Amino acid sequence: MASKNYQPVKRNRHSTVKIGDYLYMWGGHGSGVDYDVMDVYHLPTGAWDQKPTTGTPPSGTYAYSTVAIGKDIYYFGGYSGGYQNNVHSINVDSFKWRELSPSSDHGPMKKARCGMVSAHFDSEDYLVVIGGIGSSSINTADGRYNEIHYYRISSG
Numbered sequence: 001m002a003s004k005n006y007q008p009v010k011r012n013r014h015s016t017v018k019i020g021d022y023l024y025m026w027g028g029h030g031s032g033v034d035y036d037v038m039d040v041y042h043l044p045t046g047a048w049d050q051k052p053t054t055g056t057p058p059s060g061t062y063a064y065s066t067v068a069i070g071k072d073i074y075y076f077g078g079y080s081g082g083y084q085n086n087v088h089s090i091n092v093d094s095f096k097w098r099e100l101s102p103s104s105d106h107g108p109m110k111k112a113r114c115g116m117v118s119a120h121f122d123s124e125d126y127l128v129v130i131g132g133i134g135s136s137s138i139n140t141a142d143g144r145y146n147e148i149h150y151y152r153i154s155s156g
Contacts, residue, residue, distance in 0.1 A: 006048045008039040013062040017073055018043075019092055024073055026090075029062040038095060053090060055097030060084030065116035065132075069125050069153065074100075076108075076116050076129050076151075083110035083134040087127070087151060100151075108149045110134050119150075127151040 014028025023041040060078020114132025
Protein backbone atom coordinates (compact mmCIF):
# COMPACT_ATOMS: atom_id res chain seq x y z
CA MET A 1 0.00 0.00 0.00
CA ALA A 2 1.24 3.48 -0.80
CA SER A 3 2.08 6.01 1.87
CA LYS A 4 0.01 9.12 2.56
CA ASN A 5 2.72 11.12 0.79
CA TYR A 6 2.37 9.13 -2.44
CA GLN A 7 2.11 11.26 -5.58
CA PRO A 8 1.31 9.70 -8.97
CA VAL A 9 3.85 9.94 -11.77
CA LYS A 10 3.48 12.80 -14.26
CA ARG A 11 1.70 11.63 -17.39
CA ASN A 12 -0.45 12.73 -20.31
CA ARG A 13 -3.04 11.22 -22.67
CA HIS A 14 -4.67 9.35 -19.78
CA SER A 15 -8.21 9.49 -18.37
CA THR A 16 -9.58 9.82 -14.88
CA VAL A 17 -13.09 8.80 -13.80
CA LYS A 18 -15.06 9.45 -10.61
CA ILE A 19 -16.91 6.77 -8.69
CA GLY A 20 -18.30 7.80 -5.31
CA ASP A 21 -15.72 9.83 -3.37
CA TYR A 22 -12.78 8.59 -5.47
CA LEU A 23 -11.00 9.47 -8.71
CA TYR A 24 -9.42 6.53 -10.57
CA MET A 25 -6.48 7.14 -12.91
CA TRP A 26 -4.71 4.50 -14.99
CA GLY A 27 -2.15 4.41 -17.77
CA GLY A 28 -1.14 7.38 -19.82
CA HIS A 29 2.05 8.37 -21.56
CA GLY A 30 4.93 9.34 -19.35
CA SER A 31 8.17 8.27 -17.83
CA GLY A 32 7.77 5.58 -15.21
CA VAL A 33 4.02 4.92 -15.63
CA ASP A 34 3.21 1.53 -14.05
CA TYR A 35 0.39 -0.18 -15.96
CA ASP A 36 -0.18 -2.83 -13.27
CA VAL A 37 -1.49 -0.31 -10.73
CA MET A 38 -4.39 2.11 -10.45
CA ASP A 39 -3.80 5.52 -8.89
CA VAL A 40 -6.70 6.45 -6.62
CA TYR A 41 -7.45 9.92 -5.21
CA HIS A 42 -9.78 10.25 -2.21
CA LEU A 43 -11.68 13.52 -2.72
CA PRO A 44 -12.64 14.26 0.93
CA THR A 45 -9.08 13.84 2.28
CA GLY A 46 -6.99 14.79 -0.76
CA ALA A 47 -4.87 11.63 -0.35
CA TRP A 48 -3.47 9.61 -3.26
CA ASP A 49 -3.03 5.85 -3.04
CA GLN A 50 -1.80 3.20 -5.44
CA LYS A 51 -3.77 -0.05 -5.85
CA PRO A 52 -2.22 -3.11 -7.51
CA THR A 53 -4.36 -4.72 -10.22
CA THR A 54 -4.71 -8.32 -11.39
CA GLY A 55 -5.64 -9.72 -14.76
CA THR A 56 -4.51 -8.37 -18.10
CA PRO A 57 -4.82 -4.59 -18.53
CA PRO A 58 -5.73 -3.03 -21.89
CA SER A 59 -3.06 -3.02 -24.57
CA GLY A 60 -3.89 0.57 -25.56
CA THR A 61 -2.11 2.25 -22.67
CA TYR A 62 -2.69 5.88 -23.66
CA ALA A 63 -5.09 7.98 -25.73
CA TYR A 64 -7.79 5.43 -24.85
CA SER A 65 -11.42 6.20 -24.02
CA THR A 66 -12.98 5.46 -20.65
CA VAL A 67 -16.28 5.68 -18.80
CA ALA A 68 -17.62 4.38 -15.47
CA ILE A 69 -20.86 2.46 -14.99
CA GLY A 70 -21.59 1.53 -11.38
CA LYS A 71 -18.40 0.08 -9.83
CA ASP A 72 -16.85 -0.83 -13.20
CA ILE A 73 -14.60 1.31 -15.38
CA TYR A 74 -14.60 0.54 -19.12
CA TYR A 75 -11.69 1.22 -21.48
CA PHE A 76 -11.73 1.17 -25.27
CA GLY A 77 -8.96 1.40 -27.86
CA GLY A 78 -5.95 3.62 -27.40
CA TYR A 79 -2.39 3.43 -28.58
CA SER A 80 0.69 1.50 -27.53
CA GLY A 81 2.94 0.52 -30.42
CA GLY A 82 -0.17 0.60 -32.64
CA TYR A 83 -3.85 1.47 -32.52
CA GLN A 84 -6.11 -0.86 -30.50
CA ASN A 85 -9.83 -1.73 -30.55
CA ASN A 86 -10.20 -3.95 -27.52
CA VAL A 87 -12.65 -3.37 -24.64
CA HIS A 88 -11.61 -3.97 -21.03
CA SER A 89 -13.19 -3.33 -17.66
CA ILE A 90 -11.89 -3.13 -14.13
CA ASN A 91 -13.97 -3.39 -10.99
CA VAL A 92 -13.00 -0.85 -8.30
CA ASP A 93 -13.75 -3.28 -5.45
CA SER A 94 -11.54 -6.11 -6.73
CA PHE A 95 -9.14 -4.16 -9.02
CA LYS A 96 -9.29 -7.10 -11.44
CA TRP A 97 -9.08 -6.48 -15.19
CA ARG A 98 -11.43 -8.31 -17.55
CA GLU A 99 -11.24 -8.31 -21.34
CA LEU A 100 -14.63 -8.09 -23.02
CA SER A 101 -15.16 -9.62 -26.44
CA PRO A 102 -17.58 -8.22 -29.00
CA SER A 103 -20.09 -10.77 -30.29
CA SER A 104 -19.64 -9.47 -33.83
CA ASP A 105 -16.74 -9.20 -36.25
CA HIS A 106 -18.11 -5.80 -37.27
CA GLY A 107 -16.70 -3.87 -34.32
CA PRO A 108 -14.96 -0.52 -34.34
CA MET A 109 -11.70 -0.09 -36.23
CA LYS A 110 -8.43 0.14 -34.32
CA LYS A 111 -8.15 3.71 -33.10
CA ALA A 112 -7.38 6.17 -30.33
CA ARG A 113 -8.66 9.53 -29.10
CA CYS A 114 -12.29 8.65 -29.65
CA GLY A 115 -15.22 9.64 -27.49
CA MET A 116 -17.04 7.13 -25.32
CA VAL A 117 -20.18 7.60 -23.25
CA SER A 118 -22.48 5.26 -21.38
CA ALA A 119 -26.14 4.97 -22.26
CA HIS A 120 -28.98 3.13 -20.55
CA PHE A 121 -32.08 2.21 -22.54
CA ASP A 122 -34.43 -0.77 -22.82
CA SER A 123 -33.14 -1.89 -19.36
CA GLU A 124 -29.61 -2.38 -20.78
CA ASP A 125 -26.29 -0.57 -20.30
CA TYR A 126 -24.32 0.32 -23.43
CA LEU A 127 -20.97 1.83 -24.29
CA VAL A 128 -21.17 4.21 -27.23
CA VAL A 129 -17.86 4.72 -29.07
CA ILE A 130 -17.74 7.78 -31.32
CA GLY A 131 -15.14 8.91 -33.87
CA GLY A 132 -11.38 8.83 -33.23
CA ILE A 133 -8.16 8.62 -35.19
CA GLY A 134 -6.53 5.50 -36.55
CA SER A 135 -5.52 3.52 -39.53
CA SER A 136 -7.93 1.56 -41.64
CA SER A 137 -8.66 0.48 -45.19
CA ILE A 138 -11.28 3.24 -45.06
CA ASN A 139 -8.94 6.11 -45.78
CA THR A 140 -9.58 9.72 -44.79
CA ALA A 141 -7.23 12.58 -45.52
CA ASP A 142 -6.38 13.24 -41.87
CA GLY A 143 -6.95 9.80 -40.26
CA ARG A 144 -10.12 10.92 -38.42
CA TYR A 145 -13.27 8.81 -38.43
CA ASN A 146 -16.87 9.50 -37.51
CA GLU A 147 -18.16 5.95 -37.02
CA ILE A 148 -20.44 5.20 -34.06
CA HIS A 149 -20.60 1.79 -32.37
CA TYR A 150 -22.78 0.50 -29.54
CA TYR A 151 -21.52 -2.19 -27.19
CA ARG A 152 -24.15 -3.88 -25.00
CA ILE A 153 -22.51 -4.67 -21.64
CA SER A 154 -24.70 -7.69 -20.82
CA SER A 155 -24.04 -9.56 -24.06
CA GLY A 156 -21.02 -7.91 -25.68
